[in-house]
Amino acid sequence: xxxxxxxxxxxxxxxxxxxxxxxxxxxxxxxxxxxxxxxxxxxxxxxxxxxxxxxxxxxxxxxxxxxxxxxxxxxxxxxxxxxxxxxxxxxxxxxxxxxxxxxxxxxxxxxxxxx
Amino acid sequence: xxxxxxxxxxxxxxxxxxxxxxxxxxxxxxxxxxxxxxxxxxxxxxxxxxxxxxxxxxxxxxxxxxxxxxxxxxxxxxxxxxxxxxxxxxxxxxxxxxxxxxxxxxxxxxxxxxx
Numbered sequence: 263x264x265x266x267x268x269x270x271x272x273x274x275x276x277x278x279x280x281x282x283x284x285x286x287x288x289x290x291x292x293x294x295x296x297x298x299x300x301x302x303x304x305x306x307x308x309x310x311x312x313x314x315x316x317x318x319x320x321x322x323x324x325x326x327x328x329x330x331x332x333x334x335x336x337x338x339x340x341x342x343x344x345x346x347x348x349x350x351x352x353x354x355x356x357x358x359x360x361x362x363x364x365x366x367x368x369x370x371x372x373x374x375x376x377x
Numbered sequence: 378x379x380x381x382x383x384x385x386x387x388x389x390x391x392x393x394x395x396x397x398x399x400x401x402x403x404x405x406x407x408x409x410x411x412x413x414x415x416x417x418x419x420x421x422x423x424x425x426x427x428x429x430x431x432x433x434x435x436x437x438x439x440x441x442x443x444x445x446x447x448x449x450x451x452x453x454x455x456x457x458x459x460x461x462x463x464x465x466x467x468x469x470x471x472x473x474x475x476x477x478x479x480x481x482x483x484x485x486x487x488x489x490x491x492x
Binding site (some may be wrong): 266295302303304305306307310318352354365366367368369370371 | 411413415420421422423426465467479481482484487
């Protein structure tokens, strides 16, 4: 029973391509997140969605567009991929109510390599 | 804005030895504090969390952490390390707020265990 799942696990693509990463959670959470982990393992939040509405949108190029078809899914679409987009992308979910107290559950990550 | 500092990039200990990983935070109010562990190629797993109350919190896998407000610290400890504890450890501070919530992570401490 996977709580937060991501597909694909690995993604290798050429510069300039458009790609998507999918995330699904079966925990009944109302809030989902995307984080980027760079080559130095630094984790930084990119987006947060609550009940399909964007809450947090950090300084992320507009080539990145999150899409939430329902509360259980938050997909990340990336246009015109660049070398600097190579990283591990983590999806997470939690409850928004008392979200400061409730932990965020993380997916296994998607390693994106742009050639 | 909140921030987290993990002063040690890499720590090596012998199996059976005690462990302390340091974490210092900067946040204007009472913080919500977390320790996550990331095993190689895996997502993040919550070890423990502090919100209020007893400043010594117990977590999974025999870990504990102590919140010291005067030192703005939340150090992670384990009395006897096992080889399976080798991983990357992340301290994080949660910032609750109306309509938004995010985790700010430290840059992580890599733990190596000598058999």
